[in-house]
Amino acid sequence: MSFSLVKRWCETPLIRRVLQFKVYRRKIQSYNMTYTLLRHRWMKRLPVFSSSSMVSTQTDKDTIDLSKFPVDRIRNFCIIAHIDHGKSTLADRLLEMTGAIATTDKNKQVLDKLQVERERGITVKAQTATLIYSHQGQQYLLNLIDTPGHVDFSYEVSRSISACQGVLLIVDANQGIQAQTVANFYLAFEAQLAIIPVINKIDLKNADPERVETQIEKVFDIPREECIRISAKLGTNVDKVLQAVVDRIPAPMASTDDPFKALVFDSNFDHYRGVVANIAVFGGRVKKGDRIVSAYLGKTYEVNELGLLRPHEHPTQKLFAGQVGYIIAGMKDVKEAQIGDTLYLQEQPVEALPGFKPAKAMVFAGMYPMDQSEYQGLRSAIERLTLNDSSVTVQRDSSMALGAGWRLGFLGLLHMEVFNQRLEQEYNASVIVTAPTVPYKAVLSSPKLIKEHGSEEITIVNPAQFPDRSVVSEYLEPMVLGTILSPDTYTGKIMTLCLNRRGIQKNMVYIDDQRVMMKYLFPLNEIVVDFYDLLKSLSSGYASFDYENAGYQAADLIKMNILLNGQPVEELITIVHRGRAYSTGKAMCERLKDSIPRQMFEVAVQASIGSKVIARETIKAYRKNVLAKCYGGDITRKMKLLKKQAEGKKKMRRIGNVEVPKDAFINVLKRKDK
């Protein structure tokens, strides 16, 4: 058909109407999509970062005259503890007692605002709240930061600590000191902060505060008289905590006479207002309309809004030395508000504060859209979420089977799971996450490759790019120093598990007559996926684990391929220690056999090193007959069942001709140690 014929045909009245209708329909569809998205967000009370989602408070409308609080009546402190020892519950009580929120039995972890935090019952992001507390006829301004307890988020703790002069170290009266109690104590101790030990949950039947005090004395060398016994749940003795904050934590060393200087210790992104930076003012004062400079970028901004977090945003006219609050200054990108950056007034340059070491990604994984048509949507979702979580690193990546995607770096596996869950909940994006891997290094021996990479040592975050032994003089793997605390009855089992994970014992001490603390050096790869779960299950939930970075060590590593019906699957390539290749390959094949549903044909699952197959499992042929229970001849019912089956299949990925469910990529790495 010639072009003019098509044109004439398109212009006939009937066809024109049909075409117009199509355009309108597309428009209506797009409005509908926007409406659905907004509705969905509203239902989930999103965006979660804006103040609108927070609990309204009694003092909402009162304006606080910050000039009434000289530096000696300010206290900045954070609440640190092992996971679940009651930080957020204590924060609720402190907020209630100081009138920041109304006293009702509905206040449960008020500072845990993200949906994922509420569902999982854990804190993921540190939150700040300013309290006004009257003590001996004086009013004090207390800035509280509630921090996460899980090891993956300890970066949040170290940043929060930099804005404070003291900490409340919470210890559960039943569980006693745990691994993250020790790690968090040292973070505060090294920063030379005042430490107030608080023994929580004394209302529990099995609470043993005496024993916990002994542990605190022995492990941290803090006199038992300094411990405050409380029940955050019932509010018992919480007033004593507030008194201790005023009496034992020093006021910030800052003067309003100095030039303005503030540390950006956290930031988040608001789609309407840009970056909201949390700052600790180390000197001087700042007000709306001031022109401030970011020491990191040297860029100048005008202050549009500033104020306190109570815990909602409470705008004020000024912020003074010693105070902690938020500032909005037209920064359009979270990268402009670098965490650790120093802000100062344009006309009064100051020396930058030391800042923080950037967070180091410990776990990398590929992330791909379920369907390539969702690529753009997923890209914008990842971009927006990383604006609020700057510790995630993103690189573009692509794979034969999964198409275009990204390789993301996280602080740990829980961090990765939380990111994934937030993508699904907050952005309605469904993704495939490939098997997580740790950042290996290789010392190259080939001059050509050295020239290509511009360095002798390279970091490998994608196992598919693991260089061959022939061009490498040495492989290095990341190591961690792990701390395990457990009742001594489980010591034997724990030692066996650590040995299985190539752990080397460094230390073992009793912290009281029943509990033991062990230190092990582990390859990160051995503990990253399921070590913690296994440790918990073999100690009936009593052991706890924490780790810190311990550099790199030379290791005999090899690349293992997984083949489905003879076809290598790039996303399942794993780097293993040579001594573990056989057992890991066998376990991976078994896991895949359990994860991949039976297909219409037989599937061979093989693990190979080079061309040598070291393990094999077979998935027998089968097709689930969804119509088996369908007696009679109602065609619509049959069609419905077949459609449901087809939709289920959409959630799988076709690799070669094998359908692989999306969680198979992670499940495949979980081992079954005894």
Ligand SMILES: Nc1nc2c(ncn2[C@@H]2O[C@H](COP(=O)(O)OP(=O)(O)OP(=O)(O)O)[C@@H](O)[C@H]2O)c(=O)[nH]1
């Ligand atoms: N019996 C009792 N339970 C408490 C007390 N304080 C907190 N809890 C409970 O302990 C659990 C954990 O409390 P959270 O306040 O979420 O603990 P957290 O330390 O903030 O937890 P993460 O932020 O995940 O580290 C919740 O179920 C609380 O209800 C207390 O004094 N007594």
